[in-house]
Amino acid sequence: MKTQLLLRHRIPAGGNLFHHATADPYHHFCALEGKLHADVCIVGGGLTGVSAALHLAQNGISVALLEAQKIGCGASGRNGGHIANGFSCELKTMEKMLGFESTKMLWQMVDSYLVNMDENILEHDIQCDRKFGYIYAANNSYQMRELASLNDRLKLKYDYQKTTLLNKADLGKFLKTTRYSGGLFDKTCGQINPLKYLQGLVRQLETLNVKIFEQSPAKAISQGPNITVHSEKGRIKSKFVVLAGNAYLNCNTPSLYNKSIPVSSFVGVTSPLSRALIQSILPRNVTVADCNKIPDYYQIVAGNRILFGCGINFLGKEPKDLKKVISNRIKRVFPQLTSFELDYAWSGLISSTINKLPHIGQINSQIYYAQGFSGHGVVLSGLTGKLISRAIMGDSKDFKLFSSIHHKELPPYPIKNIGLGIADFCNTLRQNF
Ligand SMILES: Cc1cc2nc3c(=O)[nH]c(=O)nc-3n(C[C@H](O)[C@H](O)[C@H](O)COP(=O)(O)OP(=O)(O)OC[C@H]3O[C@@H](n4cnc5c(N)ncnc54)[C@H](O)[C@@H]3O)c2cc1C
Structure with missing residues (x-):
C-alpha cells in the first residue's frame, strides 16, 4: 500500500520575515541521499516534528527527520509567537462536546506542558525572548x-x-x-520568538544524534514489515512514521485531508x-x-x-x-x-479544523499524525509531538484522549471551494469596514 505525500504549497524560501532576520544564522542540514534505517521517521521540521523527535531521542529511540525545505520555514517559524494556554475552541463548547472531566484533563495537560516548555527553555538556556x-x-x-x-x-x-x-x-x-x-x-x-525557540530544540536534537535532512520532501510511504518513506534521492526504513507537515502537507489519505483546511x-x-x-x-x-x-x-x-x-x-x-x-x-x-x-x-x-481542536491520530498502527491546531499551536504542537512519542513508546493514554476527539469532515469539492470562496468574500468585507 502506498500513501502519497506532497507539499501543499511551496513555501517562499526567503520572505520578509522578522523571525528569520533576527534568529541565529541558519544551520543547514544536507539532503537525504541513499538508504537509512531509524526506529522512527518524522516528516516535517516544525514544532510538532521536532518535539516528537526530541522526546523519542531522549528515550534512546533512533530518529530521522525529513524536512521538505528548511527547519522552521512553515508555521512554526512564521507565527505570532503567542504563548496562550488551552485551545482555540472555547472551554464551555469543549465541555458540551467532550464532557467536563475530559475537557479538564486536556486543559491541565496543556497547562503542564507550558510549564515543561519554560523549564526546558531555562535548563537549555534557549535565548528565545520569552516574556510573561x-x-x-x-x-x-x-x-x-x-x-x-x-x-x-x-x-x-x-x-x-x-x-x-x-x-x-x-x-x-x-x-x-x-x-x-x-x-x-x-x-x-x-510570547516567544518562535524560530529562536525551535532552533534551541534543534540544537538539543543534534546532541542526541537525531539525523536531520533538509530539502528532502517525503513523497510517498510504502508499507511492508518495515515502513519506507521515499524522498527525492533517498529513502528511510523505519518501524513508525510521524506525519508532522500540518497545513503544508498534502496527503492522499481522506481521513487527513478532509478534516482540516x-x-x-x-x-x-x-x-x-x-x-x-x-x-x-x-x-x-x-x-x-x-x-x-x-x-x-x-x-x-x-x-x-x-x-x-x-x-x-x-x-x-x-x-x-x-x-x-x-x-x-x-x-x-x-x-x-x-x-x-x-x-x-x-x-x-x-x-x-471545524471544531478548532487539534486533529491527532493514526492512519494505521505504524503511521501517526497531528494537524489542525487552528492558530493555537505554539504550545499544542509541542504537546502533541510529546504525546505521539509516548504512544510510540507504549504509553498511549493521553494520546487516546486527544485522538478520540471527533472531527467532522469538510464537504467535498466543489461545495467546499464554493463555501470557502463565500467565507472569504464575507471576511474581506469585514476587514474593509
Ligand atoms: C501567521 C501565523 C501566526 C500564528 N500565530 C500563532 C500564535 O501566535 N500562537 C500560537 O499558538 N499559534 C500560532 N500559529 C499556529 C502555529 O504556528 C502552528 O500551529 C504550529 O507552528 C504548527 O507546527 P507544526 O510543526 O505542526 O507545523 P509547521 O510549523 O507548519 O511545520 C510543518 C513542516 O512540515 C514540512 N513538510 C510538509 N510536507 C512535507 C513533506 N512532504 N516532506 C517533508 N516535510 C514536509 C513543511 O515544510 C514545514 O516545515 C500561527 C500560525 C501562522 C501561520
Whole structure:
C-alpha cells in the first residue's frame, strides 16, 4: 500500500520575515541521499516534528527527520509567537462536546506542558525572548461577560488561579486604546520568538544524534514489515512514521485531508519605535489578542518594534497589498500611531479544523499524525509531538484522549471551494469596514 505525500504549497524560501532576520544564522542540514534505517521517521521540521523527535531521542529511540525545505520555514517559524494556554475552541463548547472531566484533563495537560516548555527553555538556556503576561481583550460588553464567565470557570472548576479580570480602567494601565471594554490577564502566558525557540530544540536534537535532512520532501510511504518513506534521492526504513507537515502537507489519505483546511494569517512588524511611543501604546509590555473569531494579536518584540497579526484568507492566499491590510488594522487599534513603517510583513498557513481542536491520530498502527491546531499551536504542537512519542513508546493514554476527539469532515469539492470562496468574500468585507 502506498500513501502519497506532497507539499501543499511551496513555501517562499526567503520572505520578509522578522523571525528569520533576527534568529541565529541558519544551520543547514544536507539532503537525504541513499538508504537509512531509524526506529522512527518524522516528516516535517516544525514544532510538532521536532518535539516528537526530541522526546523519542531522549528515550534512546533512533530518529530521522525529513524536512521538505528548511527547519522552521512553515508555521512554526512564521507565527505570532503567542504563548496562550488551552485551545482555540472555547472551554464551555469543549465541555458540551467532550464532557467536563475530559475537557479538564486536556486543559491541565496543556497547562503542564507550558510549564515543561519554560523549564526546558531555562535548563537549555534557549535565548528565545520569552516574556510573561498576556491579555485577552474584549471588543464589546458581550465578550467582556464571556471573559468574566471564563475567569470564574477557570478558578472554580479548573483550579487555575493565574488569571485576573480587568475592567476598562484596569485595562487602560496595560493598553492605551479606547477600543476594548476590558480584558482577562494571564500571568504565565505571553510570547516567544518562535524560530529562536525551535532552533534551541534543534540544537538539543543534534546532541542526541537525531539525523536531520533538509530539502528532502517525503513523497510517498510504502508499507511492508518495515515502513519506507521515499524522498527525492533517498529513502528511510523505519518501524513508525510521524506525519508532522500540518497545513503544508498534502496527503492522499481522506481521513487527513478532509478534516482540516489551510487558511492564511498575516503578520507585520513595524520599524523601531521611540520609547515614548511604546509607552503610549503598550506601557507594560504585555502580549495581547482580542476575542474576535478572527483576532488581532500583537506585542512589542526585540528592537522596540510592534509585531501585529491579523486577518485570515480562507483560500490560503496572501493579499497583494499585505502591508496596507496590516497597517490599517494597526491604525484602527492604535489611532495615535499616525506614522510608522512596516519593515516586515508575511503570511503563513494555519491548519484549521471545524471544531478548532487539534486533529491527532493514526492512519494505521505504524503511521501517526497531528494537524489542525487552528492558530493555537505554539504550545499544542509541542504537546502533541510529546504525546505521539509516548504512544510510540507504549504509553498511549493521553494520546487516546486527544485522538478520540471527533472531527467532522469538510464537504467535498466543489461545495467546499464554493463555501470557502463565500467565507472569504464575507471576511474581506469585514476587514474593509
Ligand atoms: C501567521 C501565523 C501566526 C500564528 N500565530 C500563532 C500564535 O501566535 N500562537 C500560537 O499558538 N499559534 C500560532 N500559529 C499556529 C502555529 O504556528 C502552528 O500551529 C504550529 O507552528 C504548527 O507546527 P507544526 O510543526 O505542526 O507545523 P509547521 O510549523 O507548519 O511545520 C510543518 C513542516 O512540515 C514540512 N513538510 C510538509 N510536507 C512535507 C513533506 N512532504 N516532506 C517533508 N516535510 C514536509 C513543511 O515544510 C514545514 O516545515 C500561527 C500560525 C501562522 C501561520
